[in-house]
Amino acid sequence: MKRLVVLLLGALLASLALATPAQAQGQNENLVKVIVVPGLNQTGGQPVTLPAVAAATLGDQNRAGEIFELNQGQQQPDGDALEDPNQQLTPGWILRLPDDASGQLVQLAREADNDAVEMDNGQVQGGNEVSLPLAAVLAVVGSVLLALVTAAIVARRRVSRWFARFTELLKSLTAPAERRRKLRQRKWLTTHFAADTDTVRRAYGTIGTLATAPTPPQVHALRVDNRGVTVWVTSDNVAVTPPAGWDTVDETRWRASGTPFGRNYGDGTACLVRVGAIETAGESEAVFVDLSRLDGVLAVGGDPTVARDVVQHLLNEIAQVQPGTPVLVLGSAGNVEIPAGLNRVSTARSLNPEQPLLEGETVRATARRQPVRAVVVGTPQQQADLVQLCGSAGAGWTGLVVGEMSAHWRWHAEIGGEVRIPVLDLEVTVPA
Known part of the structure; x- marks a missing residue:
């Protein structure tokens, strides 16, 4: 066992000695020309396109294809990527340029070992999902291996504890990349739902x-x-x-x-909305819920950003299948935007002046079916108003809440974009 420790230590030191100089040399020599896509305030409100970039940096807008080939599919700082030569460019994107590029907008960046381009401010374009220097990877892996072997010599019972810590370390290193992957999947799901009738x-x-x-x-x-x-x-x-x-x-x-x-x-009477999808054998299977059977309020708790995305997507779906539905927003309601296809109203009375509003009724009751006549968007802080508008004995409207509260339907949103629907015993990925 001691010989194994010595061999591992020697291999680690030799790897670091070989990797570190190469990395340092690469950082000094592997410079590439790039442009950071300017914002609309810098362009006078004009969106930036590849021909515009080619004209500003190469003097010829017809060379836009060269810039597209250098950047196609490369992950940008916001997690998105350039996939179409006619695609509108997002401010803050980093685009690689041919070697003969020049002009005020041209900057220099370092090309890392993992094919990523890194700016001085730390922003990165392209590269592998986990962009760690080779020396750092070897140091982490080698240190953990040595620790495991040493722990086995001193006390074998400690090996499992070290292994658990090693697993947590790997999870912490890969978590950001996994979140970016899920976000790309959720954005694709939004586009897929929009085109799938x-x-x-x-x-x-x-x-x-x-x-x-x-x-x-x-x-x-x-x-x-x-x-x-x-x-x-x-x-x-x-x-x-x-x-x-x-x-x-x-x-x-x-x-x-x-x-x-x-x-x-x-x-x-049915108001079917796609709440998300399930991945099965590489296929995205759409999951529908009939909002006419909601009977009161749907409260989406958990991660507030994903919960807001869920409510926003449900409104978009209602606008597609039941356009013109009145929508009343209570407070900020998580900054949810009302789609153009829905009819936003300012007060409850403008919907039905004769409808009496009851007090003290619960929004958690036995489900019963009723048409989706109007939608109320709110937060748990407006529970009293939601009771009056959405309770079983109230106005009978459909409530969508960003946050945790007592309701007949309660879903839980995870930070990665998954939502648990207990009444269906199901977890779906929701659009972004």
């Missing part, structure tokens, strides 16, 4: 088909994929026999393969 048609077609069954089930959620549809039914329908073409998955879910669904959209 087929799953929406199939979801509504499923509701319409099941509504014509001899004993129609009460469906409150659906999961649509390329192979079929899974529906969640309420406990009142457990004893109902699934219609022809449907199989029982468990006591709350039915499954139908293929796409035997027509264009019948049911009774018009």
Whole structure:
């Protein structure tokens, strides 16, 4: 064991001796020309494009293709990347330039060992997900290995403790890269949902088909994929026999393969919104929830940024499937933006002057189905107003809350963009 310690120590010292000079030399010599995309306040409000960059740094806008080839797919400081030569450039992006670039906007940056470009202020473009210097990686790994071996000599029972610390260290090193990867996935999901109308048609077609069954089930959620549809039914329908073409998955879910669904959209009460997706075998399967069965308030707690994204996305979905729906915002409501397709109102009375508002009613009650007539967006601090507007005995509107509060539906948002939906026993990735 002692010989192993000596060999590991010698290998570590030799690796550091070989890696450190090369790294120092690379930092001094591997300089590249770059441009930091200026903000709109610097360009007089004009968006920056690749031809504009080529004209300013190369004197020829027709050389924009060279700049695109140097930067295509390279991760930018905000986690996004240049994927299209006609793409509008985001202020703060770092673009590599050909060697003959010149002008006031041209800067010098270092090219690191992991193919990243690093500015003097620490901003990085491109490179691997975890951009650690080779010497630092060797030092961390070698130190931990030596510590593990030494601990095994002194007391074998301590090895598991060191291993746990080593695992936590690796997690802390890779966590930022994992968050960036998830953010890119969530942004892709936003674009995918905006272009995908087929799953929406199939979801509504499923509701319409099941509504014509001899004993129609009460469906409150659906999961649509390329192979079929899974529906969640309420406990009142457990004893109902699934219609022809449907199989029982468990006591709350039915499954139908293929796409035997027509264009019948049911009774018009359903308000299906895609809350997110589940990754299965490389495929993103959309998960729908029927807001007409919400009966009160949906409170999204956990990470406040992701919770705000959830409420924002639900409003965007309502604007697509039920445009013109009135929306009342209580307070700041997490700075949620109301989509153009919805009708923002300033007071509750402007929606229904004859509707009495009750006091003291709870927003947590047995679920019942009712149309989505209006949406109230608020925070837990406005619970009294939400009770009056969204309680079972109140105005009967649909409430969306950014934060934790007592409600019939409560979801929990994770920092990585996952949301747990307890009533479905499901975790989905939500759009950003």
